[in-house]
């Protein structure tokens with residue numbers, strides 16, 4: 001398999017409490033990977049480990065490796081800013097910066113030193129086109145981002161992440177604060193975007209995972225109970241806990 005991310009013997013604890021236990025995964029490139037499981041089982045913690053977003057948690061300890069493009073991103077030598085550029089995250093609730101639509105999208109490239117106006121304009125247009133927002137905002141790029149609808153704000157945040165030219169997108173319940181129509185729009189854009197990005201998507205909505213996932217990882221009490229192609233997991237799960245979760249009994 002052409003793997004985007006390889007996780008080996010990954011264990012994580014916070015203040016001595018074990019949160020993730022012996023995680024071993026090889027995640028395929030250019031697919032949507034749904035991370036599912038009951039509340040509190042460790043889905044977000046696993047996702048946030050992949051771009052070192054947990055680093056500031058007090059009492060955090062981890063062992064093992066998470067390899068992306070041949071580099072163990074858990075190594076102390078890792079350039080964490082570069083990792084977060086390559087592995088972008090879209091949060092649960094839209095978090096536009098208090099600035100214009102244009103400035104939101106170009107924020108990352110600008111702080112990395114991009115000054116060329118023609119290049120900046122091109123990145124803004126391309127990024128907004130990729131999330132299906134260009135037509136809706138092209139005449140008001142200087143308007144404050146917080147004037148957009150919540151669904152548009154979330155697509156703007158996706159565009160802001162894409163403008164950094166990442167390889168991997170981490171989506172943490174990215175549609176859960178949106179109305180069904182806006183959520184569907186994000187799903188549609190992600191199905192297009194997987195041609196160019198590997199997408200990890202945490203969701204507690206099984207119907208959503210069935211709609212968009214190519215590959216599924218099921219976590220239960222901090223352990224990976226089952227993972228594999230979506231059709232196998234949803235059509236013929238092996239583990240009894242996986243079956244119970246799909247039936248809604250756990």
Ligand SMILES: Nc1ncnc2c1ncn2[C@@H]1O[C@H](COP(=O)(O)OP(=O)(O)OP(=O)(O)O)[C@@H](O)[C@H]1O
Nearest residue numbers: 014019037038039040041042043044045046057204
């Ligand atoms: N900063 C933190 N400090 C202490 N414990 C934490 C912290 N973040 C997460 N945890 C604990 O780690 C466990 C896993 O949490 P996590 O948010 O990863 O689960 P989840 O599966 O994403 O849950 P949900 O579906 O409810 O969002 C929980 O018991 C949670 O309380």
